Amino acid sequence: MQFTSEQRLDDGVLEREFTLGEIPGILWTPASASAPTPLILIGHPPLGLRRMYPRLAGRARYYAAEHGFAAATIELPGAGDRPRWAALDQARADLRRAMEAGEPVGDEIIQALVLPLVEKSVPEWQGALDTLLSLPGIGGPVGYEGGIISIGIRLAVVEPRIVAAGFFSGSLVPAAMFEEARRITIPLQVLLQWDDEGNDRQAALDLFDAFGSKEKTLHANMGGHTGVPQFELAPGAAFFARHLR
Amino acid sequence: MQFTSEQRLDDGVLEREFTLGEIPGILWTPASASAPTPLILIGHPPLGLRRMYPRLAGRARYYAAEHGFAAATIELPGAGDRPRWAALDQARADLRRAMEAGEPVGDEIIQALVLPLVEKSVPEWQGALDTLLSLPGIGGPVGYEGGIISIGIRLAVVEPRIVAAGFFSGSLVPAAMFEEARRITIPLQVLLQWDDEGNDRQAALDLFDAFGSKEKTLHANMGGHTGVPQFELAPGAAFFARHLR
Numbered sequence: 001m002q003f004t005s006e007q008r009l010d011d012g013v014l015e016r017e018f019t020l021g022e023i024p025g026i027l028w029t030p031a032s033a034s035a036p037t038p039l040i041l042i043g044h045p046p047l048g049l050r051r052m053y054p055r056l057a058g059r060a061r062y063y064a065a066e067h068g069f070a071a072a073t074i075e076l077p078g079a080g081d082r083p084r085w086a087a088l089d090q091a092r093a094d095l096r097r098a099m100e101a102g103e104p105v106g107d108e109i110i111q112a113l114v115l116p117l118v119e120k121s122v123p124e125w126q127g128a129l130d131t132l133l134s135l136p137g138i139g140g141p142v143g144y145e146g147g148i149i150s151i152g153i154r155l156a157v158v159e160p161r162i163v164a165a166g167f168f169s170g171s172l173v174p175a176a177m178f179e180e181a182r183r184i185t186i187p188l189q190v191l192l193q194w195d196d197e198g199n200d201r202q203a204a205l206d207l208f209d210a211f212g213s214k215e216k217t218l219h220a221n222m223g224g225h226t227g228v229p230q231f232e233l234a235p236g237a238a239f240f241a242r243h244l245r
Numbered sequence: 246m247q248f249t250s251e252q253r254l255d256d257g258v259l260e261r262e263f264t265l266g267e268i269p270g271i272l273w274t275p276a277s278a279s280a281p282t283p284l285i286l287i288g289h290p291p292l293g294l295r296r297m298y299p300r301l302a303g304r305a306r307y308y309a310a311e312h313g314f315a316a317a318t319i320e321l322p323g324a325g326d327r328p329r330w331a332a333l334d335q336a337r338a339d340l341r342r343a344m345e346a347g348e349p350v351g352d353e354i355i356q357a358l359v360l361p362l363v364e365k366s367v368p369e370w371q372g373a374l375d376t377l378l379s380l381p382g383i384g385g386p387v388g389y390e391g392g393i394i395s396i397g398i399r400l401a402v403v404e405p406r407i408v409a410a411g412f413f414s415g416s417l418v419p420a421a422m423f424e425e426a427r428r429i430t431i432p433l434q435v436l437l438q439w440d441d442e443g444n445d446r447q448a449a450l451d452l453f454d455a456f457g458s459k460e461k462t463l464h465a466n467m468g469g470h471t472g473v474p475q476f477e478l479a480p481g482a483a484f485f486a487r488h489l490r
Contacts (some may be wrong), residue, residue, distance in 0.1 A: 016322060173447060194454075194463075205450070208465070209439075215474075218439075218465035221454070229462075235480045 001131045011065040015057070020128055025050060026079060027072035028060040029137060033068055036139025038244035039132060041125060041155075041162075042073040043146030046088065049073065054228075060144070062233045064072060067241055070138045072202060074128050077120045087116055095172075099198070111174040114150045118177075122154045143240045150177050151206075156184045156190035164243035166236050167191070168228070169204040176212050187215040189239040191232060196225045246376045256310040260302070265373055269294060270319035270324060274382060278313055279280040283386025283489035284377060286370060286400075286407075287318040288391030289335065293325035293364060294318065300471075304390070305416075307478050312486055315383045319373050322365045332361055344443070355417040357397045362424075365397045374406060388485045394452075395422050401429045409488035411481050412436070413473070414449040423455050432460040434484040436477060441470045 010032030060071035078085030091113035146165035257276030305316035323330030336358035390411035
């Protein structure tokens, strides 16, 4: 892991960009901590860290400044400054074509888009976790939050260091992921945008129902995909505080 | 209004029982307040204040101790120490019979149980509001929270002093109330117990969808009717803090 930039933000949070091999990432740590802090992995769709930065940093800085958590994110394969990934581009084009034509988006299209991304990115997040947890001051336990939800589902199933997850049900979920969802047992808090233009509400409710976790909470709010209200930051952080402290 | 008892609780909150004509009630006020406080009306099903006391007081004391709100509740007609109400008893018996027989609970049964309760109790809550807001130290604005949700819906439509409501979607709602639900415009936060034994989940989601409010949030949690998790107290209070301060 190589740190490539470092700045102290006005809330005292330290923001460091890094690379892990070819993978860029960002780490936020609290101004000061008397003991190793829990870590929250901040997930996102494959749109590039630069484009996603305001939303990711907003959440990460809140967790760090208000709760003293560390937070980190890495770039997804095929996105941002990472090498193009022809299969991902093709799957996206197919999805866009179907949506623009007003056709139902079949599971085949969703699978082609999401499953390779899950397969490739989950080991990368796990590798990042190995490195991040070896840094001084970061001790775990670990939470995961954000989209795309399929990556979160797989991580919640395969990665025992993740003890709680806050999902954003704003993605297309292949039918095959429902089976994995049933195997999740960690506490979950799930955000749903009621009028998400790219997301089927009933499918999102069915997925929430499928999660195997004994403690799971759904927070549904009005508005479209990017309209998650600012006031969801506090209960999101309180959820992690309950389970990571 | 006559105060019939008064005690200072260990969190500093002052709990006073009162009667308003024939209607008993309880008022909780914060230990100290530098200015008139907002007021939260705590709703409940017609099971009697004495039986509901632990749950009502738990919420009221949290609002008072943590946020400095006043909170109050009154007994519903036909419940607790108030005179029996034959029609309510009959409607309850009909409901119980249908549920025990495993029959679908038709809208007729729900109407017979809920609509008279709404008609009779809403003016009582409004009368209590007149009196409570005239007390020194209580200034409004006013929130309403709890069940039964049909009383809350009617209050949210007809009572302009109520500026935010936290509903508990654990009641049977007559089809006629959906029309009123569409006319609500104040911010709402709605609790749903995902496996509520006495409540149809899809009907609760349909009702949430029907509310006309631009800001409405659904918090769904696992478990049965009385299993609302303790951790919902904080976001419930934060919701009122956003809208009553």
